[in-house]
Amino acid sequence: MQKLRLSHALKHHLAPQTLQLIKLLQVPSVAMKGRIEQELARNPALEEESGHMTEEQATYETGTEDETGLLSYDLNNSSYPIYNRSQTQHQDRLATRELTLTVSNSLDEQLLQQLSFLKLDKRQHRIGVHLIGSIESDGYIRRDLEALVNDLSFTQYIETDVEEVATILAKIQRLDPPGIGARNLQECLLVQLEKSVARSTVRELAKHILTQCFEEFTKKHYSKITEKLAVEDPSLLQEALTLITSFDPKPGSSINVSSRSEILHPDFIVTKQDGRLHVALTTYVTPALRTNKRYVALLEDYHNRKQQDQRTKEASSFVRKRLEAAQWFIDAVKQRGHTLLNTMKAIVKLQHAFFMEEEERKLKPMVLKYVASEIGMDVSTVARIVNNKSVQTDFGIYPLKFFFTKAITTTSGKEVSNRAVKKAMAEIIKNEDKQQPLADEKIVTLLKAQGYPIARRTVAKYREQLHLPVARLRREM
Numbered sequence: 001m002q003k004l005r006l007s008h009a010l011k012h013h014l015a016p017q018t019l020q021l022i023k024l025l026q027v028p029s030v031a032m033k034g035r036i037e038q039e040l041a042r043n044p045a046l047e048e049e050s051g052h053m054t055e056e057q058a059t060y061e062t063g064t065e066d067e068t069g070l071l072s073y074d075l076n077n078s079s080y081p082i083y084n085r086s087q088t089q090h091q092d093r094l095a096t097r098e099l100t101l102t103v104s105n106s107l108d109e110q111l112l113q114q115l116s117f118l119k120l121d122k123r124q125h126r127i128g129v130h131l132i133g134s135i136e137s138d139g140y141i142r143r144d145l146e147a148l149v150n151d152l153s154f155t156q157y158i159e160t161d162v163e164e165v166a167t168i169l170a171k172i173q174r175l176d177p178p179g180i181g182a183r184n185l186q187e188c189l190l191v192q193l194e195k196s197v198a199r200s201t202v203r204e205l206a207k208h209i210l211t212q213c214f215e216e217f218t219k220k221h222y223s224k225i226t227e228k229l230a231v232e233d234p235s236l237l238q239e240a241l242t243l244i245t246s247f248d249p250k251p252g253s254s255i256n257v258s259s260r261s262e263i264l265h266p267d268f269i270v271t272k273q274d275g276r277l278h279v280a281l282t283t284y285v286t287p288a289l290r291t292n293k294r295y296v297a298l299l300e301d302y303h304n305r306k307q308q309d310q311r312t313k314e315a316s317s318f319v320r321k322r323l324e325a326a327q328w329f330i331d332a333v334k335q336r337g338h339t340l341l342n343t344m345k346a347i348v349k350l351q352h353a354f355f356m357e358e359e360e361r362k363l364k365p366m367v368l369k370y371v372a373s374e375i376g377m378d379v380s381t382v383a384r385i386v387n388n389k390s391v392q393t394d395f396g397i398y399p400l401k402f403f404f405t406k407a408i409t410t411t412s413g414k415e416v417s418n419r420a421v422k423k424a425m426a427e428i429i430k431n432e433d434k435q436q437p438l439a440d441e442k443i444v445t446l447l448k449a450q451g452y453p454i455a456r457r458t459v460a461k462y463r464e465q466l467h468l469p470v471a472r473l474r475r476e477m
Contacts, residue, residue, distance in 0.1 A: 045322035048287030139252025266392035346374035365407030
């Protein structure tokens with residue numbers, strides 16, 4: 001007998017404009033030209049103005065350049081400074097250092113390579129790419145399919161439905177690693193079960209456990225499972241449970257990545273002039289954007305028609321959606337520049353002593369929450385901005401993640417960055433007698449003498465992070 005049940009649920013849905021801004025915040029400055037060109041190819045209502053400027057210069061022409069090629073800025077100013085990397089006449093005066101880093105192939109890259117081997121048409125492939133982009137680092141897709149359908153409509157201009165998206169998602173779930181693209185733990189385990197090579201009787205019982213007794217399984221109520229499924233062979237139940245527990249609950253976290261070298265291009269430039277710090281957003285040559293005037297005129301023409309038949313209404317709706325999407329993108333590009341610069345300003349303000357002297361001991365403890373509070377934005381937004389971004393200083397290029405460190409309280413009650421402790425520990429090991437290297441216990445004692453009361457296991461952890469071997473391996477032969 002069917003029952004009606006009323007329930008209240010609070011859900012958070014991101015507006016298409018907000019979603020578009022979030023995605024742009026993740027894009028490094030050097031890749032913005034390609035992202036804009038991609039949007040120009042997708043949306044005919046978006047076009048570039050004559051000539052090439054930076055995306056920020058298209059709207060923000062504030063300040064004047066000084067002899068360094070930077071628009072002057074200080075922490076009390078709200079102007080929008082930019083540094084155009086295409087201006088070669090300034091490159092000799094402000095040499096840009098490029099840092100080679102070893103990075104790993106991302107989960108997205110490996111899944112996209114596998115996606116190209118599936119038998120999908122061009123439209124289905126674009127949907128698949130979008131779905132892969134929605135997979136989180138642990139391998140799950142946690143957004144509702146209805147929300148993904150809306151995303152595809154607003155950002156990719158693909159009209160689809162939940163059924164088609166679910167079909168393509170099922171194909172993605174057959175990719176490696178097993179369980180990828182699941183929407184919850186139960187589905188993740190079931191997907192991995194389908195790829196299992198265990199005996200059919202074991203697989204069948206495991207499937208019944210996951211579909212009919214999942215709650216009992218998560219609570220380890222095995223007696224209830226035996227009773228509910230009427231299992232007569234305890235050894236068969238044990239095999240099924242062992243099979244399920246052998247699956248990876250976070251398939252995205254364990255993917256095997258391969259390393260490659262990559263040039264790190266700075267997204268920001270911080271310079272010290274006359275005892276003051278100046279912050280600028282590094283931009284590369286990108287098209288200046290505007291909405292297509294022909295589409296604007298076409299929409300006005302549709303609205304002015306006295307007779308609005310179904311075909312006219314559909315055409316008018318199509319043009320209006322494209323113009324709205326074009327304006328959203330233009331606004332998002334502008335907002336991206338403001339948000340990135342405000343974030344860098346906050347980092348410089350919080351780590352002012354380091355940027356003035358470039359001394360790791362001067363780094364203050366700082367977490368994402370501090371910057372988020374400073375700029376009035378969510379912690380998750382700051383995390384997206386910081387990821388894959390770097391800043392060029394007078395001393396070199398640093399990934400933004402470098403400035404985020406945990407706090408350690410000294411014996412005097414002062415909080416310092418754990419990088420200061422690592423620096424002190426590295427100096428102790430550097431100056432030790434190589435014939436009688438210091439054990440971790442001795443390093444603990446010396447650090448406490450400097451005011452850093454940390455445990456031996458913390459010293460061991462920091463030593464491993466600094467790639468320093470144990471004492472017996474540091475001994476000179």
